[in-house]
Amino acid sequence: MKPATLLVRGGRLTEDPHGATSVPIYQTATFAQESALGGGEYDYSRSGNPTRAALEQQLADLEGASRACAFASGMAALSTLLRLAPGNRIVAGDDLYGGCWRLLMQVAVAGGTEVIFVDTTDVEAVRTALAGIPALVLLETPTNPLLRVTDLSAVAQICRESAALLAVDNSLMSPLLQRPLELGADLVVHSATKFLGGHGDLTAGVIAARDPELGERVAFFQSAEGNALAPFDCWLLLRGMKTLSLRLREQQRNAALLAAELKTRDGVLDLIWPGLPDFRDREIHDAQCSGPGAVLCFRTGSVERSLALVDALQLYTVAVSFGGVASQASLPCRMSHASIPEEVRRARALPEDLIRIAVGVEDGEDLLVDLQQALDRVGLMGQLALQV
Numbered sequence: 103m104k105p106a107t108l109l110v111r112g113g114r115l116t117e118d119p120h121g122a123t124s125v126p127i128y129q130t131a132t133f134a135q136e137s138a139l140g141g142g143e144y145d146y147s148r149s150g151n152p153t154r155a156a157l158e159q160q161l162a163d164l165e166g167a168s169r170a171c172a173f174a175s176g177m178a179a180l181s182t183l184l185r186l187a188p189g190n191r192i193v194a195g196d197d198l199y200g201g202c203w204r205l206l207m208q209v210a211v212a213g214g215t216e217v218i219f220v221d222t223t224d225v226e227a228v229r230t231a232l233a234g235i236p237a238l239v240l241l242e243t244p245t246n247p248l249l250r251v252t253d254l255s256a257v258a259q260i261c262r263e264s265a266a267l268l269a270v271d272n273s274l275m276s277p278l279l280q281r282p283l284e285l286g287a288d289l290v291v292h293s294a295t296k297f298l299g300g301h302g303d304l305t306a307g308v309i310a311a312r313d314p315e316l317g318e319r320v321a322f323f324q325s326a327e328g329n330a331l332a333p334f335d336c337w338l339l340l341r342g343m344k345t346l347s348l349r350l351r352e353q354q355r356n357a358a359l360l361a362a363e364l365k366t367r368d369g370v371l372d373l374i375w376p377g378l379p380d381f382r383d384r385e386i387h388d389a390q391c392s393g394p395g396a397v398l399c400f401r402t403g404s405v406e407r408s409l410a411l412v413d414a415l416q417l418y419t420v421a422v423s424f425g426g427v428a429s430q431a432s433l434p435c436r437m438s439h440a441s442i443p444e445e446v447r448r449a450r451a452l453p454e455d456l457i458r459i460a461v462g463v464e465d466g467e468d469l470l471v472d473l474q475q476a477l478d479r480v481g482l483m484g485q486l487a488l489q490v
């Protein structure tokens with residue numbers, strides 16, 4: 103089945119006595135056993151639950167994984183992922199989600215894990231950082247918010263040479279646009295709070311593993327540490343995922359409309375969106391992704407102007423997330439990436455005036471008109487307007 107079909111037809115119970123067409127919510131902690139010796143398929147929801155099992159099977163199928171596990175949030179998934187690091191050593195991308203940076207620096211390092219940050223878009227830099235020693239390589243591509251692209255096949259090859267595990271945070275693309283396991287990655291992690299859930303009504307995370315043994319280790323930690331996604335949230339995620347293909351199509355169409363408008367405005371600097379013809383990493387991105395996604399970024403030249411622009415938007419929610427049906431605007435340095443210290447942000451060339459727009463599924467014309475009035479208000483005029 104193709105992904106768009108899997109999204110709708112996957113995620114089923116293997117057997118249901120009543121033929122329910124929506125997976126029932128098994129809101130139960132325990133399952134009665136056949137005898138004191140056990141014998142049921144499930145015994146306790148921390149270790150396994152039918153609603154979660156249906157979701158996890160669907161997620162595994164979508165990523166082409168042998169197994170997937172659903173967690174209470176993207177961070178819960180990432181924190182489990184870090185436990186899989188060979189030799190307690192992590193080579194991490196240098197433009198990661200702010201919460202991931204905090205987890206690495208304030209939790210993993212404090213717990214004795216060795217963490218090395220590297221620009222993973224530079225394949226040779228990854229080779230040098232690994233130095234032939236096993237580690238967990240963790241990266242995002244494209245990164246958020248700067249949308250920098252790593253050549254996954256090339257990095258996967260280097261990881262194999264060092265017996266390192268490659269994990270890709272695929273939250274920004276979703277399995278519909280990018281399937282890292284097919285490109286040689288060992289693990290995929292998601293904040294399902296974003297595109298997979300898509301409605302801004304739950305937090306959830308996913309780890310999908312290519313190798314069955316690795317998948318079993320993830321499931322072991324999920325059960326041992328008790329951070330699995332609850333049955334009702336599993337159901338919300340199952341429901342949300344059914345429309346991912348439709349949502350993404352519309353979101354990308356709207357993103358193209360907004361990007362075209364931003365292109366005409368003088369004073370809009372460094373507009374980045376993988377769908378633009380002059381997108382810096384267009385070739386690699388197009389080779390490993392089937393679409394540009396629906397997150398775009400640009401600068402205005404001053405933090406004050408960026409703040410004023412975001413405040414002037416009426417239709418876009420000022421919020422930290424992306425991937426939902428409702429469009430959002432944010433200043434990453436003040437919001438989603440504020441947990442990265444200012445000097446580190448500066449060293450990583452994360453501009454303070456950067457605006458991130460996460461495009462939703464509202465009518466494209468409405469989104470465009472609202473963006474236009476906000477741009478006009480802060481004096482970022484179009485070339486046409488300047489001629490008048």
Ligand SMILES: *Cc1c(COP(=O)(O)O)cnc(C)c1O
Pocket residue numbers: 175176177178199201202242246271273274292293294295296305306307
């Ligand atoms: C949001 C996000 C996370 C964290 O996920 P939560 O569901 O918020 O815990 C991790 N990685 C990326 C790329 C994200 O955007």
